[in-house]
Amino acid sequence: xxxxxxxxxxxxxxxVREAALWLFARQGYAAVSMRQIAAEVGVQAGALYNYTxxxxxxxxDLMRAHLEDxxxxxxxxxxxxxxxxxxxxxxxxxxxFNTSRADAVFVSYMELRSLEPANFAVIEGLRRDxxxxxETILRQGLAEGVFAVSEPRIAAMAxxxxxxxxxxxxxxxGRLSLAQVEALYWDMVRKAVAV
Amino acid sequence: xxxxxxxxxxxxxxxVREAALWLFARQGYAAVSMRQIAAEVGVQAGALYNYTxxxxxxxxDLMRAHLEDxxxxxxxxxxxxxxxxxxxxxxxxxxxFNTSRADAVFVSYMELRSLEPANFAVIEGLRRDxxxxxETILRQGLAEGVFAVSEPRIAAMAxxxxxxxxxxxxxxxGRLSLAQVEALYWDMVRKAVAV
DNA sequence: GTCTATATTACGATAGAC
DNA sequence: GTCTATCGTAATATAGAC
Numbered sequence: 001x002x003x004x005x006x007x008x009x010x011x012x013x014x015x016v017r018e019a020a021l022w023l024f025a026r027q028g029y030a031a032v033s034m035r036q037i038a039a040e041v042g043v044q045a046g047a048l049y050n051y052t053x054x055x056x057x058x059x060x061d062l063m064r065a066h067l068e069d070x071x072x073x074x075x076x077x078x079x080x081x082x083x084x085x086x087x088x089x090x091x092x093x094x095x096x097f098n099t100s101r102a103d104a105v106f107v108s109y110m111e112l113r114s115l116e117p118a119n120f121a122v123i124e125g126l127r128r129d130x131x132x133x134x135e136t137i138l139r140q141g142l143a144e145g146v147f148a149v150s151e152p153r154i155a156a157m158a159x160x161x162x163x164x165x166x167x168x169x170x171x172x173x174g175r176l177s178l179a180q181v182e183a184l185y186w187d188m189v190r191k192a193v194a195v
Numbered sequence: 196x197x198x199x200x201x202x203x204x205x206x207x208x209x210x211v212r213e214a215a216l217w218l219f220a221r222q223g224y225a226a227v228s229m230r231q232i233a234a235e236v237g238v239q240a241g242a243l244y245n246y247t248x249x250x251x252x253x254x255x256d257l258m259r260a261h262l263e264d265x266x267x268x269x270x271x272x273x274x275x276x277x278x279x280x281x282x283x284x285x286x287x288x289x290x291x292f293n294t295s296r297a298d299a300v301f302v303s304y305m306e307l308r309s310l311e312p313a314n315f316a317v318i319e320g321l322r323r324d325x326x327x328x329x330e331t332i333l334r335q336g337l338a339e340g341v342f343a344v345s346e347p348r349i350a351a352m353a354x355x356x357x358x359x360x361x362x363x364x365x366x367x368x369g370r371l372s373l374a375q376v377e378a379l380y381w382d383m384v385r386k387a388v389a390v
Numbered sequence: 391g392t393c394t395a396t397a398t399t400a401c402g403a404t405a406g407a408c
Numbered sequence: 409g410t411c412t413a414t415c416g417t418a419a420t421a422t423a424g425a426c
Contacts, residue, residue: 012409028308030225034402046404047410055402110305113223151371151379157364158357158383165356169349176346184346188353192387207391228419242392244421 025103029114060119066104067126083141220298255314261299262321278336
């Protein structure tokens with residue numbers, strides 16, 4: 001069945017979000033205009049309002065989708081294993097997932113201050129959920145007696161900050177492969193929490 | 196000698212930079228208007244142009260001053276000691292300095308993308324200089340045989356990312372004192388690079 | 391050095407034709 | 409669903425009086 005002439009909603013919607021994510025990552029939410037997003041997609045500015053009620057909701061939806069994807073991907077990948085093996089899996093998962101979605105990671109961290117209070121609370125909650133996943137692994141290792149960290153929550157935030165830092169310098173096709181980067185960081189993580 | 200009536204340049208200049216830093220940290224460079232900065236200082240927008248040629252230069256000057264301060268402060272504080280002791284000094288210095296200037300740290304990292312190319316190159320050079328300070332300490336420890344890191348440059352970036360992450364959660368007057376936070380992070384840094 | 395006033399440009403969002 | 413046109417607002421930066 002041919003669609004109505006001029007109807008592209010099922011393809012234009014994703015392209016709007018894609019263009020917005022790309023532009024927000026490079027220029028920042030406040031510096032990007034709806035006209036720029038529209039130009040990137042190849043429509044006029046007014047047409048964007050068929051896909052989002054406003055600019056703020058467009059940002060919020062991008063950030064929420066990213067963090068929900070992150071949590072779902074880890075929950076699907078997390079092994080049922082010892083704390084040591086689970087921490088290695090988390091380390092490698094975090095690096096792989098975040099380097100494969102650099103724009104979404106960047107926007108979800110840098111644009112927290114661009115969110116209205118109600119939206120900020122939702123995003124902040126998802127971020128805390130992810131931190132708690134790692135904190136739980138560290139507490140498991142403490143119980144097993146294989147880790148030594150005096151403040152699991154703070155250690156979790158410190159490790160996540162270190163791992164997310166990969167995105168500031170890693171480029172696919174560079175001197176180091178992703179597997180090598182994972183090994184380098186796992187070595188530091190492993191030792192940092194060691195007894 | 197009384198100054199000319201209405202002349203406050205020696206005090207207004209610093210207040211403009213102070214207000215701009217505060218607003219840029221909270222709302223982002225692109226989201227802050229010159230009118231807002233002027234209102235914060237208590238002057239009209241036009242008066243700001245006695246202190247900066249334009250908004251971009253105001254941002255650039257703030258970032259450059261912060262990074263030059265950071266480098267000068269470390270160079271003045273760095274001990275002439277073993278790699279292990281110098282790394283501990285660096286860890287504690289970085290946490291103390293960065294938590295005491297949270298707005299400048301935040302702006303200098305988040306607004307890199309708001310800089311024009313020529314300004315970006317200057318700031319990026321200063322940032323690399325700082326990373327090299329830590330990289331040099333790590334190489335010294337490798338030569339002494341007291342550290343084990345296979346990629347000193349990457350380890351330096353990883354450690355700086357971890358340490359700077361303190362700023363995302365630390366608040367003076369909270370449950371942990373700065374000395375306790377320094378000790379927590381030094382424990383992780385020490386182990387992460389250990390043989 | 392600061393003010394008022396303004397030139398110029400751009401913004402987010404909406405209305406209504408097709 | 410997309411377009412053209414536009415409303416109402418706000419931006420950076422400058423000119424000239426005091």
